[in-house]
Amino acid sequence: MAAHASAAVNEELNYLNWQKGIWSWLTSTDHKRICFLYLYAILFFFLAGGVAALLVRTELAFAGPTIITDPHTYNVLFTMHGVFMIFLFVVPGIPATLGNFLIPLMIGAKDVAFPRLNLFSWYVYMIGAAIGAVAMFNPIDTGWTFYAPYSTTTGTSVSLMVFAAFVLGFSSILTGLDFIVTIHQLRAPGMTWMRLPVFVWASYATAVIQTVATPVVGMTLLLIIAERWFGAGIFDPSKGGDPVLMEHLFWFYSHPVVYIMVLPAFGVVGEIIPVFSRKPLFGYKMVVVSSMAIAAVGFIVWAHHMFVAGISDFSAKFFSIVTFLVAIPTAIKVFNWVSTMYKGSISFKTPMLYAMAFVFLFMVAGTTGIYLAMLGVDVYYHDTYFVVAHFHYTIQGGAVIGLIAALHFWFPKMTGKMYNETVSKCAFAALFFGFNLTFIPQFMLGMDGMPRRYYDYPAQYQTLHTISTIGAYLNGFGYTFALANLLWTALFGKVKAPRNPYNSHSLEWQTQSPPIHENFAEIPVVTDEPYNYGTPTGRGH
């Protein structure tokens, strides 16, 4: 007892324990605490969206009504899944959690540029989430895409839900703005732009998209409300409006938002692979340039979601060609990650397994994206399960796997504890296998022409649907297992994490685990590149 007591007294002060009580968390402007505020909130919606997905998959396991007796409930559930996962989980996802935690640490700053704005953005998020929760009393059935005129005429609480998404958009804009200013202004001495870790670069590209694209969807969502409340007629053909305009406005945001989701995950993988390969990131400059290129080109490809939506053939051809421009920087990134492993000294810690899984999943996501950029092939695949599977490989296989990888990688820094490697590897295996088992059959369903958002389907599709449902359960189990392991370790774990368990070169590992309130006892001076692993004379093996 005495030993314990003295250990507690001697415990170093850090950002987790320097102030106590729930109120100290809810009013904290510390970027590291705000990371956790966001993390618990988004994981709650990940759980809610995941449960909705499993209900949908259960219904689809067999042809005909299974557990859901009416199509309306089914439509509500897949909409819930989409809205929760996109607006409340993946979009804030990595930026609001790890972006918040890591950007100041990685650039050698005490906090973000506007700490109170940062906390405010979390409250804006929570207000948006609360409005969304109220909308659940008469849940919407439009799909997360809110296409008019269905969304302007259906009887569910669309106005409330799109207003929730509108509010959430402001949270996203504020976070993005904060990060842009932070990265421009608060870099430590010697932290030049070309010494920024790629995660910071990816977050920067993401923040630019967040601030530029989000206002457009905000406007679109308000127009839907104007349509519903005042009969504005913008999207209503009987008043001279045009439903296709709504699709344009929606995708002008919602295509770039895919890069909001996935660019930070690129950054995470770019951090993990060098550390566990003991090699500099191969072609650092190209990785940085490709992030910015993806962010830029991402703004002019939106109508590739609309090849069959009644746009002119000329527009379709234009948007197909520019879409291929996104493929090239994405391919470059994959080549760079793999080359980083060449002549490395590779250890297979859990984050590295996730990073390697990411490379595979993203190859599938990218190559299946090529099918959808090809005009004649997309006409066939548009709105089929092929698109559903492609999208999940990109967003789940990309953004969500990236988030889980990041949570494992920086967990020692965030909590000061080490999780059990064996448990986390088992969870990884279940998650990875389950994911592929869910979505590979969905590619095959798409090849057979199975349309998406169907409550019921012809019997010929049943076998593949059944397999997909089994995969979904395994996938859900894997996520639960992985996150429960981390949560349990955070609360009850005994193994203390050292300052720099992976012997990493980047700044966030040079301070204590967990960091003190203002990150660094004194602002560090940077004299080195972030990935200076290996030796100039090293030969490998």
Next chain:
Amino acid sequence: MLGLLGQQGSDFAHKVDYAHDVVTILSVICTVAIVGVMLYFAVIYRQRDGQDHDTPRIEGNSTLEIIWTVFPTLVCIWVAWLGYDSFVALRTPPANAMEINVTGRKWAWDFTYKNGKKTTGELVVPVDEPVKLVMTAKDVLHSFFVPVMRTKADVIPGRYTYEWFRPIQTGDFQVFCTEYCGNEHSRMLARLKVLPKAEFERWLADDSEARKLASLKPSDRGKELYVSKQCVTCHSLDGSQRVGPSWLKIFGKEGKLADGTAYKVDENYIRESILQPQAKVVQGYPAMGMPSYQGQLSDDDITGLIEFMKTIDGTQKVEVAPALPKKSAASTAGMTPADRGKALVNDTSNLCATCHSIDGSAMVGPSFKGLYGRKEKLADGTEVTVDEAYIKESIYKPMAKIVQGYGPVMPAMYEGKLSEQDVADITEYLKTLK
């Protein structure tokens, strides 16, 4: 080759499948190669005995990076071309394609053939003949997807979209709605039935006479509307000039709008011109010439008018029944001259009210309100007082004296139609409109 998309039902399906096969083979090769290299590195460069070994500080390799930028670019150009090429085939119906109108509604598909035959949920087409589906929706977005034909297009309220195919084999095939449209979305199915040509002809002719009685075919419906909705007033069928462009050979016609941009008359152009006539005005025609028919014509009516216009292609003379019969003199006997004049102005067969208001608002022509006794400036700058003589001249010879600001658009159709007495009565009526 690989047959991943299943049975090919249209003559362009092989193009789509070829593009699909090429990208499948390339994707598998690339994925296996990259993941293979990654796993190979992972195995041979793995840490042994938990000890780090010495590694070289390789920061990049320009040659390699140029190669893996250029190579994917070339591959992308190739597959983009394959996608483009198959898309062009999908979007280019032959001129002789048989057109079928498709209407999507919650939650069924309606098909209307040129002879007026209508079906719901079953699209019957002949084999080896190109079929063009001209599609619109009644309520929300839908999408018409025929997997076996490899084609699909969204079906949108307020505009027309199309898709086409040439079936290469007979049989029954699945049609899906692929744009989410509400509760019964997954049951918004249809069957595509491809029949041998002779059998199709028999099917099409079968009981169509009985159906014609119940509902006219679209072009006949349009012909009826042309008269009853007074299109005839301003649009001739024989090329003669009236207030608006003649409908002779109007479908597919190209030209310039008042603002100089080019236009081409297609389904969407006609629809817009009927519902929002001011949106696109052809050069040389009055800007405020035509009233909107919003709310007066249903979608089926508009489709009918479009179909009617397509028939006025100059290959044969199109005759319409005369407009409303003239009111008999007996019905106006015993009225005061001013009342008779009012009746003549309001008589739709005389069409005065189409262009002249009685409330002072400007339409194609000057308003009748306060017209009598007014001083008007003519197009040539001279001034004239509106009196009996001027009114008579303007009715019989509309082009003689045109008031400044108005176009030379009034038809010279009243000589012989309106007697001197009629004109005198109309003048009396105009005097009452202060």
